[in-house]
Amino acid sequence: IIVWRFVEDSFDPNINPTIGASFMTKTVQYQNELHKFLIWDTAGQERFRALAPMYYRGSAAAIIVYDITKEETFSTLKNWVKELRQHGPPNIVVAIAGNKCDLNDVREVMEKDAKDYADSIHAIFVETSAKNAININELFIEISRRIPSTDTNPASSGKGFKLRRQPSVTKRSCC
Numbered sequence: 001i002i003v004w005r006f007v008e009d010s011f012d013p014n015i016n017p018t019i020g021a022s023f024m025t026k027t028v029q030y031q032n033e034l035h036k037f038l039i040w041d042t043a044g045q046e047r048f049r050a051l052a053p054m055y056y057r058g059s060a061a062a063i064i065v066y067d068i069t070k071e072e073t074f075s076t077l078k079n080w081v082k083e084l085r086q087h088g089p090p091n092i093v094v095a096i097a098g099n100k101c102d103l104n105d106v107r108e109v110m111e112k113d114a115k116d117y118a119d120s121i122h123a124i125f126v127e128t129s130a131k132n133a134i135n136i137n138e139l140f141i142e143i144s145r146r147i148p149s150t151d152t153n154p155a156s157s158g159k160g161f162k163l164r165r166q167p168s169v170t171k172r173s174c175c
């Protein structure tokens with residue numbers, strides 16, 4: 001399960017915010033394999049925050065998105081990183097996406113600062129534009145590279161396999 005929002009159909013500034021979470025899939029080609037991601041896009045608003053553990057529990061990766069034109073979204077992102085470290089799956093792959101890189105003129109978060117922070121927590125880092133579809137595929141390919149396969153049998157190479165840590169029953173209690 002991955003926390004992410006894809007390219008919007010429309011870039012209306014009055015677009016409705018996510019309520020709870022929305023689900024989507026994305027398939028990327030990684031080397032000779034097709035990797036299908038099952039994605040939950042959780043709501044960013046504070047009032048939905050308590051729902052997030054339902055979605056990141058059992059997930060293989062999380063993409064935490066901030067807005068490069070709003071410094072406060074970068075601070076909020078750091079809180080999400082802490083939450084994932086404390087309550088998320090132990091080996092979850094964390095990716096940080098600085099979205100709206102098409103709005104470089106009104107940037108508030110320097111790319112280097114974000115990259116240094118991502119490196120310090122061993123997270124993937126990329127600046128994206130959901131609007132212009134910049135670096136979206138690249139981000140998923142990098143996640144594919146970091147999520148180990150459960151299938152190490154070369155005889156089955158070329159056939160379908162499951163990436164590690166499909167949603168499963170865990171003993172961890174909610175929140």
Ligand SMILES: Nc1nc2c(ncn2[C@@H]2O[C@H](COP(=O)(O)OP(=O)(O)OP(=O)(O)O)[C@@H](O)[C@H]2O)c(=O)[nH]1
Pocket residue numbers: 005008010011012013014015016017018019042043044045099100101102103128129130131132
């Ligand atoms: N210029 C630009 N605008 C974007 C980009 N991505 C999203 N937007 C706009 O930013 C606004 C917020 O986008 P959302 O996708 O709703 O943001 P969100 O963080 O998912 O918000 P929640 O649904 O509340 O979690 C919308 O008006 C989008 O059209 C981008 O890459 N570039």
